[in-house]
Amino acid sequence: MTIRDDTDPLAAYADEFATDGAVHLNGNSLGPPRHSLGDELDRVVSGQWAPRQVQGWFQDGWLDLPRTIGDRLAPLLGAGPGQVMVAGETTSTTLFNALVAACRLRGDRPVLLIEAESFPTDLYIADSVARLLDRQLVVESHGEFDSYLCEHGGQVAVAVTAPVDFRTGERRAIRPITTLCHDVGALSVWDLSHAAGVLPVDLDANAVDLAVGCGYKYLGGGPGAPAFLYLPARLQATVDFPLTGWHAHARPFDMSPVFEPAAGIECARTGTPPLLSLVGLHHALAPLVEVGIDALHRRSVALGEFFLDCLAQRRSPLLERLASPRDPARRGGHLALRIPEADKVERVLAEHRVLVDARPPDLIRFAFAPLYVTHEQVSRAVDVLCHATEGVL
Amino acid sequence: MTIRDDTDPLAAYADEFATDGAVHLNGNSLGPPRHSLGDELDRVVSGQWAPRQVQGWFQDGWLDLPRTIGDRLAPLLGAGPGQVMVAGETTSTTLFNALVAACRLRGDRPVLLIEAESFPTDLYIADSVARLLDRQLVVESHGEFDSYLCEHGGQVAVAVTAPVDFRTGERRAIRPITTLCHDVGALSVWDLSHAAGVLPVDLDANAVDLAVGCGYKYLGGGPGAPAFLYLPARLQATVDFPLTGWHAHARPFDMSPVFEPAAGIECARTGTPPLLSLVGLHHALAPLVEVGIDALHRRSVALGEFFLDCLAQRRSPLLERLASPRDPARRGGHLALRIPEADKVERVLAEHRVLVDARPPDLIRFAFAPLYVTHEQVSRAVDVLCHATEGVL
Numbered sequence: 001m002t003i004r005d006d007t008d009p010l011a012a013y014a015d016e017f018a019t020d021g022a023v024h025l026n027g028n029s030l031g032p033p034r035h036s037l038g039d040e041l042d043r044v045v046s047g048q049w050a051p052r053q054v055q056g057w058f059q060d061g062w063l064d065l066p067r068t069i070g071d072r073l074a075p076l077l078g079a080g081p082g083q084v085m086v087a088g089e090t091t092s093t094t095l096f097n098a099l100v101a102a103c104r105l106r107g108d109r110p111v112l113l114i115e116a117e118s119f120p121t122d123l124y125i126a127d128s129v130a131r132l133l134d135r136q137l138v139v140e141s142h143g144e145f146d147s148y149l150c151e152h153g154g155q156v157a158v159a160v161t162a163p164v165d166f167r168t169g170e171r172r173a174i175r176p177i178t179t180l181c182h183d184v185g186a187l188s189v190w191d192l193s194h195a196a197g198v199l200p201v202d203l204d205a206n207a208v209d210l211a212v213g214c215g216y217k218y219l220g221g222g223p224g225a226p227a228f229l230y231l232p233a234r235l236q237a238t239v240d241f242p243l244t245g246w247h248a249h250a251r252p253f254d255m256s257p258v259f260e261p262a263a264g265i266e267c268a269r270t271g272t273p274p275l276l277s278l279v280g281l282h283h284a285l286a287p288l289v290e291v292g293i294d295a296l297h298r299r300s301v302a303l304g305e306f307f308l309d310c311l312a313q314r315r316s317p318l319l320e321r322l323a324s325p326r327d328p329a330r331r332g333g334h335l336a337l338r339i340p341e342a343d344k345v346e347r348v349l350a351e352h353r354v355l356v357d358a359r360p361p362d363l364i365r366f367a368f369a370p371l372y373v374t375h376e377q378v379s380r381a382v383d384v385l386c387h388a389t390e391g392v393l
Numbered sequence: 394m395t396i397r398d399d400t401d402p403l404a405a406y407a408d409e410f411a412t413d414g415a416v417h418l419n420g421n422s423l424g425p426p427r428h429s430l431g432d433e434l435d436r437v438v439s440g441q442w443a444p445r446q447v448q449g450w451f452q453d454g455w456l457d458l459p460r461t462i463g464d465r466l467a468p469l470l471g472a473g474p475g476q477v478m479v480a481g482e483t484t485s486t487t488l489f490n491a492l493v494a495a496c497r498l499r500g501d502r503p504v505l506l507i508e509a510e511s512f513p514t515d516l517y518i519a520d521s522v523a524r525l526l527d528r529q530l531v532v533e534s535h536g537e538f539d540s541y542l543c544e545h546g547g548q549v550a551v552a553v554t555a556p557v558d559f560r561t562g563e564r565r566a567i568r569p570i571t572t573l574c575h576d577v578g579a580l581s582v583w584d585l586s587h588a589a590g591v592l593p594v595d596l597d598a599n600a601v602d603l604a605v606g607c608g609y610k611y612l613g614g615g616p617g618a619p620a621f622l623y624l625p626a627r628l629q630a631t632v633d634f635p636l637t638g639w640h641a642h643a644r645p646f647d648m649s650p651v652f653e654p655a656a657g658i659e660c661a662r663t664g665t666p667p668l669l670s671l672v673g674l675h676h677a678l679a680p681l682v683e684v685g686i687d688a689l690h691r692r693s694v695a696l697g698e699f700f701l702d703c704l705a706q707r708r709s710p711l712l713e714r715l716a717s718p719r720d721p722a723r724r725g726g727h728l729a730l731r732i733p734e735a736d737k738v739e740r741v742l743a744e745h746r747v748l749v750d751a752r753p754p755d756l757i758r759f760a761f762a763p764l765y766v767t768h769e770q771v772s773r774a775v776d777v778l779c780h781a782t783e784g785v786l
Contacts, residue, residue: 041434128652
């Protein structure tokens, strides 16, 4: 089998990342740092903060960084400028802000609908928002979600789902659900955590209402990197967020006692944002934006297909354990195999420096981040996987 | 006048900070970095994240860091262990979480009371919380706050105030208000942003209910460093926070679809916290904790008194412009002078590398952070101030 790295110009990006010799197949959980991150942090700490102190907020662009990062990220999401904000909060809290605001835009509708397969924190936050706003939380499985919307859509204020199932990697097309939501007068809110940076989501073209996502998965912003929020221009004048921190004020430095939301995407800001973590995310986005989301997706698909080809050649029974769609057009950036004693297999893989992500009892996920995984590494990972599963399969 | 640095062992700490030759009198806004921060960030990025990737959450203590930082900070606040959490959100959002939870603990009372002199973001957040929970926001000035509590206390769910006025530095004693709150059955919530790290607040001894504060002022955690939240053990079993992110779950890695709050202070967590900014705060706290809050406060008072002594000797009319209490026992870590064209004077001071913080039109604040300001610097700052105000006074 030809190992294709030699002919793929994107393979050269792998040298930029500090993977420390590991095969890094858990970029759906946490990507590695770029080698240059240390210098970038030093540039900010020693070159901006130390000499200019608090004036860095104005002279070094810190104050604008939440929007600067949002605008850098926007093309990866298919969003025009001025519609993405990285306020500096965690993903859970950002979703909270989005869901309260979305429900308020449909004040007369009782139901907050969420897909049962959502990442658990989305379920927790949706439940909290429903309780706060006295709405009814309805949790429907993937298979029943659309039919609930068809049958009870007139009751639904907001429908929350994700374009990639965090367990199986199965894709959910954004446009049909969003269109269905709009047909029944509901708003669609998307959690893009497992899609951003690896899968085109075309937020503007799909007329998505609100969306949030992690900064630390395929976007590579570092452990717990702040989340992003997408709010299209058409909703910015009417949205009403609950996290009314002073950075969301129209004139924050007037120190007015009365809150007046900023115009545009600035209304999605909150308090004073955590600079060091913002810098990490901003720095991580540069190579992704340089490559572009379509090329990123193509390479991720190629790596995933190569993984399956290797499996087919070397241990075809493993292929039967695929818990993800076989068609790459129906997957996000990762795929999953059902393997008994997943925890144990994950540990054996880790001992051989192949990093994957097990979901006990029997799911192992393999993520194909486009810029730091190579075909040679994938081939090596399959060898190790064949070895690691000898005892359990 | 004797310049006392020679005899004060705390003066040696100034060498640890990257003040870049400036006299840093705006530590009430943003403290300078320690020289060692770059190495600390490199230790985490290159020594933990790169080699151990996502396993850093478990093997390098990242997962516990929100509580580890809280426990490191606790003695500076007069709090026992297990009662302070740095969840990783901004101060505004942390206050939001605290106020919703506090109001819920007094579900039958209609009023959320806040002091008019609060930092504006506190007013915005209190207003947002009152609206969400259908409570009445009552804003009373410093002078009327206590009497409102005396007269209408039975209606008050939560009373929000701060131990230091962010403009004038005037102290507000914590115990009498907290006692008054408890006498009428209300909860007291304190914003410690302008006190933490410079003024003893004795949260446990004062029986404070909830408190929040910035990580980036006297605590020195860096631009936008995450906020802390204090929740005493006695309230941890009954509190009900709205930001129910998965890190606040009793067993986050079970991925249960139903939220069950963690026991203890872990219930104050939210989502996956921003590691780099947490590391900045954790690192900044070390010398403060080493010195202890009483010695920090003593030195801040000594520096402030020395500033006023220098003013009295060199330009006594400036002393008449003191907008803060003359008695240091009635001030926090900063004091303020009323000076016309405050913006302009601030700029002249900055040109001479004396960093202060103007609040237009006529307030200039001088903060005496204990570990990186020296008596020699204060003397120099007064010389520059005398020069800068020659034209306007």
